[in-house]
Amino acid sequence: MIWALLALLGIPIWFIASILVVVFRNRKKVRSSPDVFEFVGPTDKGWSRRPSYGRWVSDVLIVHMGIALVRTDARQIAAVDCSAQLADPPKRINDGGVEMVLSVSGGDDIRIAVSAAGAEKAAGPFSVTR
Numbered sequence: 830m831i832w833a834l835l836a837l838l839g840i841p842i843w844f845i846a847s848i849l850v851v852v853f854r855n856r857k858k859v860r861s862s863p864d865v866f867e868f869v870g871p872t873d874k875g876w877s878r879r880p881s882y883g884r885w886v887s888d889v890l891i892v893h894m895g896i897a898l899v900r901t902d903a904r905q906i907a908a909v910d911c912s913a914q915l916a917d918p919p920k921r922i923n924d925g926g927v928e929m930v931l932s933v934s935g936g937d938d939i940r941i942a943v944s945a946a947g948a949e950k951a952a953g954p955f956s957v958t959r
Contacts, residue, residue, distance in 0.1 A: 852897040859898045866950040868941040869919045869927075876919035876942055883941075885953035890931065904939070908932040909955040915942060 835845055859909060865884045881935045882893045894900045907938075910930045918926030919942050927948045931939040943951040 843954075852899075856896075856898045857894050865952065866943060866947040867921070868943045868947070868951060869921050869940075871940050873889075876921075878920065880921050883951070888954055890953065904931075905934040906931050906953070906955070907934045909952050911948060911952065914945070918942065 836842060858894055859882055860867075862884065865882050867880045867882055869880050871877070878904055882898060884891050884893075888905060890904050890906050892902045892904070894902065908931075910932070912928040914932065915922075915926035922942055922944045925945045926942045927945055929941050929943060929948070932942065933939060941951070
């Protein structure tokens, strides 16, 4: 249905298909990088259902968000604190979730939930304190 509407507006289907290929290729490239970890953030009703992906560049956390993972956010992190295991881990976190608190330089703290296997990557250049 949406394809027909866009075609009626004059946008060729080959153009839409090529944009979708580029978007999903970028998503695959970001997710398959060896230094990227998956995490979810808190919402008003628990944990987010849509995951975000992060990577460390020195002490700066680069976060890739959105369906195509093209929205990015960079935060300089001062310290990482790893809390205990989550009693009720989010659905996206399979093997026992760990809550981490990232202290932003000159700002608020960021809470994230990562898998136990991804906790080492999520700590980045900081040693994990429990």
